[in-house]
Amino acid sequence: MTVTTDLVSYEDALATYDPVMGLEVHVELGTKTKMFCGCSTTLKQGANSQTCPTCLGLPGALPVVNEIGVESAIKIGLALHCEIAEWCRFARKNYFYPDMPKNFQTSQYDEPIAFNGYLDVQLEDGEVFRVEIERAHMEEDTGKSTHVGGATGRIHGASHSLLDYNRAGIPLIEIVTKPIEGAGERAPEVAKAYVAELRELIKALDVSEARMDKGQMRCDVNLSLRPKGQKEFGTRSETKNVNSLRSVERAARFEIQRHAAVLNSGGTIIQETRHFHEEDGSTTSGRIKDNAEDYRYFPEPDLVPVAPSREWVEELRAGLPELPRVRRNRLREEWGISEHDMQSILNADAIGPIVATVNAGADAASARKWWMGELARHANEQGVELGALPITPEHVARVAELVAKGDLNDKLARQVIEGVLKGEGTPDEVVEKRGLKVVSDEGALTAAVDEAIAGNAAIADKIRGGKVAAVGALVGAVMKATRGQADAARVKELILEKLGVSEG
Amino acid sequence: MPGITREEVAHLARLARLELKAEELDHFAGQLDDIIGAVARVSEVADQDVPPTSHPLPLTNVMRADEVRPSLTPEQALSGAPAQEQQRFKVPQILGED
Amino acid sequence: MTDIIKLTAAEIASKIASGELTAVEVTEAHLARIGAVDEKVNAFLYVDREGALAQARAVDEKRAKGEKLGPLAGVPVALKDIFTTEGIPTTVGSKILEGWIPPYDATVTKKLKAADVVILGKTNMDEFAMGSSTENSAYGPTGNPWDLTRIPGGSGGGSAAALAAYEAPLTLGTDTGGSIRQPAAVTGTVGVKPTYGGVSRYGMVAFSSSLDQGGPCARTVLDAALLHEAIAGHDELDSTSIDAPVPPVVEAARNGSVQGMRVGVVKQFRGEGYQAGVVQRFDESVELLKSLGAEIVELDCPTFDLALSAYYLIAPSECSSNLARFDAMRYGLRVGDDGTKSAEDVTALTREAGFGDEVKRRIILGTYALSSGYYDAYYGSAQKVRTLITREFEAAFEQVDVIVSPTTPTTAFPIGERADDPMAMYLADLCTIPTNLAGNSAMSLPCGLAPEDGLPVGLQIIAPAMKDDRLYKVGAAVEAAFVEKWGHPLLEEAPSL
Numbered sequence A: 001m002t003v004t005t006d007l008v009s010y011e012d013a014l015a016t017y018d019p020v021m022g023l024e025v026h027v028e029l030g031t032k033t034k035m036f037c038g039c040s041t042t043l044k045q046g047a048n049s050q051t052c053p054t055c056l057g058l059p060g061a062l063p064v065v066n067e068i069g070v071e072s073a074i075k076i077g078l079a080l081h082c083e084i085a086e087w088c089r090f091a092r093k094n095y096f097y098p099d100m101p102k103n104f105q106t107s108q109y110d111e112p113i114a115f116n117g118y119l120d121v122q123l124e125d126g127e128v129f130r131v132e133i134e135r136a137h138m139e140e141d142t143g144k145s146t147h148v149g150g151a152t153g154r155i156h157g158a159s160h161s162l163l164d165y166n167r168a169g170i171p172l173i174e175i176v177t178k179p180i181e182g183a184g185e186r187a188p189e190v191a192k193a194y195v196a197e198l199r200e201l202i203k204a205l206d207v208s209e210a211r212m213d214k215g216q217m218r219c220d221v222n223l224s225l226r227p228k229g230q231k232e233f234g235t236r237s238e239t240k241n242v243n244s245l246r247s248v249e250r251a252a253r254f255e256i257q258r259h260a261a262v263l264n265s266g267g268t269i270i271q272e273t274r275h276f277h278e279e280d281g282s283t284t285s286g287r288i289k290d291n292a293e294d295y296r297y298f299p300e301p302d303l304v305p306v307a308p309s310r311e312w313v314e315e316l317r318a319g320l321p322e323l324p325r326v327r328r329n330r331l332r333e334e335w336g337i338s339e340h341d342m343q344s345i346l347n348a349d350a351i352g353p354i355v356a357t358v359n360a361g362a363d364a365a366s367a368r369k370w371w372m373g374e375l376a377r378h379a380n381e382q383g384v385e386l387g388a389l390p391i392t393p394e395h396v397a398r399v400a401e402l403v404a405k406g407d408l409n410d411k412l413a414r415q416v417i418e419g420v421l422k423g424e425g426t427p428d429e430v431v432e433k434r435g436l437k438v439v440s441d442e443g444a445l446t447a448a449v450d451e452a453i454a455g456n457a458a459i460a461d462k463i464r465g466g467k468v469a470a471v472g473a474l475v476g477a478v479m480k481a482t483r484g485q486a487d488a489a490r491v492k493e494l495i496l497e498k499l500g501v502s503e504g
Numbered sequence B: 001m002p003g004i005t006r007e008e009v010a011h012l013a014r015l016a017r018l019e020l021k022a023e024e025l026d027h028f029a030g031q032l033d034d035i036i037g038a039v040a041r042v043s044e045v046a047d048q049d050v051p052p053t054s055h056p057l058p059l060t061n062v063m064r065a066d067e068v069r070p071s072l073t074p075e076q077a078l079s080g081a082p083a084q085e086q087q088r089f090k091v092p093q094i095l096g097e098d
Numbered sequence C: 001m002t003d004i005i006k007l008t009a010a011e012i013a014s015k016i017a018s019g020e021l022t023a024v025e026v027t028e029a030h031l032a033r034i035g036a037v038d039e040k041v042n043a044f045l046y047v048d049r050e051g052a053l054a055q056a057r058a059v060d061e062k063r064a065k066g067e068k069l070g071p072l073a074g075v076p077v078a079l080k081d082i083f084t085t086e087g088i089p090t091t092v093g094s095k096i097l098e099g100w101i102p103p104y105d106a107t108v109t110k111k112l113k114a115a116d117v118v119i120l121g122k123t124n125m126d127e128f129a130m131g132s133s134t135e136n137s138a139y140g141p142t143g144n145p146w147d148l149t150r151i152p153g154g155s156g157g158g159s160a161a162a163l164a165a166y167e168a169p170l171t172l173g174t175d176t177g178g179s180i181r182q183p184a185a186v187t188g189t190v191g192v193k194p195t196y197g198g199v200s201r202y203g204m205v206a207f208s209s210s211l212d213q214g215g216p217c218a219r220t221v222l223d224a225a226l227l228h229e230a231i232a233g234h235d236e237l238d239s240t241s242i243d244a245p246v247p248p249v250v251e252a253a254r255n256g257s258v259q260g261m262r263v264g265v266v267k268q269f270r271g272e273g274y275q276a277g278v279v280q281r282f283d284e285s286v287e288l289l290k291s292l293g294a295e296i297v298e299l300d301c302p303t304f305d306l307a308l309s310a311y312y313l314i315a316p317s318e319c320s321s322n323l324a325r326f327d328a329m330r331y332g333l334r335v336g337d338d339g340t341k342s343a344e345d346v347t348a349l350t351r352e353a354g355f356g357d358e359v360k361r362r363i364i365l366g367t368y369a370l371s372s373g374y375y376d377a378y379y380g381s382a383q384k385v386r387t388l389i390t391r392e393f394e395a396a397f398e399q400v401d402v403i404v405s406p407t408t409p410t411t412a413f414p415i416g417e418r419a420d421d422p423m424a425m426y427l428a429d430l431c432t433i434p435t436n437l438a439g440n441s442a443m444s445l446p447c448g449l450a451p452e453d454g455l456p457v458g459l460q461i462i463a464p465a466m467k468d469d470r471l472y473k474v475g476a477a478v479e480a481a482f483v484e485k486w487g488h489p490l491l492e493e494a495p496s497l
């Protein structure tokens, strides 16, 4: 995508302006059924296979609220330290769009179920920043359109579109922050950390998998600049559907630089939606928000008010899990690692897998080592989230166990993991099929050591003469001869023994 | 009381996705002006301190268990579609975005 | 033997149960009547000849096997074309849904099928139930069997006319502002708007969700009660459905009495705009109630004067949103899709072509009332009026058991007379609308002919929410007294078609 947008350097932008952000996050709940009908949400039977009169908006059909949708909203509200409404209603947000079967979205307007909360987020250096929450409300997702005939599959240039309403009506919780002020140059970092923390929270509450790569969590980044020292906010842009943590940070950063350029050149910011482009981290202009947009909200007459009893709310509060930041601090101490290491683990989305691996019997250090090393690399290469790799914590724990027992060395272990990821089976099956056991047969090893010494007489002499460091070359020769399947430490021991040298 | 103009009717028709003809705009503008003039009487109670009633029933908390019910088959879902392709509703090109 | 088509539903059911008649005979008689008169009346939009006969045969087989039959088994019923019927076209009187065959049944349709009634077909109506004359149907107006040049009321004119023309003994209607009661009044039949939430709205194409209520139409109070009982009750698919036992309407209809009851007469339901003959028949009805042992109580409900205004803000507001789904994307009409136009344009062209004037008027009115600058003044104030009207009803029902009024200020007016004068048309619902705003129950039944035009006049009875049985208790007593006075049911005075 070639976009010609003037940008000011980030440092220069921040020298003149103060960014104000608003983040709107939509979370698709993991309920079994949709928000207002009994259609399944698992979406695996092909297009338009999980629709009914209600979620297709057929004439005469009516909605009924999903109890777990409401419960999840309350849990999220409580975890965000919100007040929970004693009485609130759904409202209709009226606008026409083909992916929305009724041409209104059943949402909440001035009576959200949760409001006035906050979420503390920790930046990489350990600084804690409080993000105030305006509200969290319930609504429904839209269907999915595919644009046909355009060169790029985008709306532009398409001859027609195809609509699948399987996703229409899936429960969404929209979480809206109050304007985030005072983050200064750290605004993009705060944005990213907020979304990351929110995602951890949602996962901990077990109300959604919150997979951004699957669209289960989507973020809109609203951003404006004001000259330093000014109180009033500037005009904001709304960058829609920024769907990874990294993108959230990049989008905020890009908009800061773009706004600054526009303002510096004496221009004005137009209130508009913008699209984020993963390829180059830029945003481009979308729809201008003019006054013609009037959603004509009114209370949804097909639904009755939701009035969660205080008993129910307290019951849900009592059942909340340990909140992620608290848990992270506990784990950090248990694992004996630094804030920075913990932050990296969080960023890599590796806490869950590591904990599960430890629970499956591995020690924390090796669990961390595998997930943050080999597996993070694979996930990165394939552009998927860590949790999406086709390997289970149990597999990783087994690999760690084999290494601890000396059955595998690190090199072999990496090959086992690679095999598992390729679908060759469990670690034990991969070991079996690929023949990856460490050669521990002393006889075979001794023969290989003898051969190496014989073939490298000069080096052997050096070692005998006291240059113990040269042993690496012989170890290497033995490893090569055993195709990596020997335990390198044992090989070294044997060589030194044979040459009558001691390390100390 | 504020009247309703032809331009306003045109704007409302756009919001409501009605491609009104010119003569309809004139016709409706006159009629709607009359109707609004008459029904604007409700504002006589605007100052009264009474809660609004959006619904005649005093019910709250009507919810259903999160249990799957049978859906329509894709054939049923698409049975009324003006056009379809690949088991999807085929619609003209969508402008704009949201 | 009495002509089958003149029998009441109760009589038909008992003759089928006893074997005196078969369901097939009854169905064939009604299909024949429809064939004979409906070209003139235009009460039906769709007649399901094959389906009806199949259902009738099934009832006869059930009886032959000795299976237990429900109280309406084998009785023909026609449904206003606003209830979805799986496999049978449902148009809501609109071009935008021409030919649409729903893939699902309304809850009411399901209940009727379960009750083994015979569904004859679908009846004509004002488009999307918006109107008081059935002239707004995209499929031509329905004639009033008393005088085919006059309107049969609306929006449920087809259901009322089908009864008055003996095309069906029972029909189903919906009442948002009077669409069951006003047609009943002007056709000399009986119509009941149950308590809001008493009859499921699932599968009833929405006009104004907080006002719409399905209900029975019949020629007698007892027949209405039998149909009421068959369709009422809690439905988990409708969040606004009341989870409580159905009031004992049939029992009440069998035990009509007003002895010792307090009956309210509201000051606001008379005066300018009320036809002299209508007022005269109403006053006689009040005298009749007195003579039957009721105590009459004068009531003052000043906010009722604002009911029509509130209604014409609330109903259009809700309809502007409810009708947004008719966008040419998933079902129904699609106009202008020539491969060059956008979805947005096709939607606008289709809605322009598919909706009639009254529907467009109300959509625009509702869009206006909900728009950001006007919401508080219009929609907001209308909701306050609603609160006040509800309170006035509550206060009234502390003094009285039921309220009575004329159902409609005038008798049936000529087709075309008010067709392009929306304000004049809206006045037809002056007396029926307050009930919809408050959600309580009401009935219309015949109380004589207006002397000046010889056309039927309706008496409206209003009861508190979930006291629908009172309507039937009072209605049955009044009906019996009138039939005794006239020597026959009023409908027998209608000219034969």
Ligand SMILES: [Mg+2]
Pocket: A107, A139, A174
């Ligand atoms: Mg939203």
Ligand SMILES: [Zn+2]
Pocket: A034, A037, A038, A039, A050, A051, A052, A053, A054, A055, A056, A169
């Ligand atoms: Zn559904």
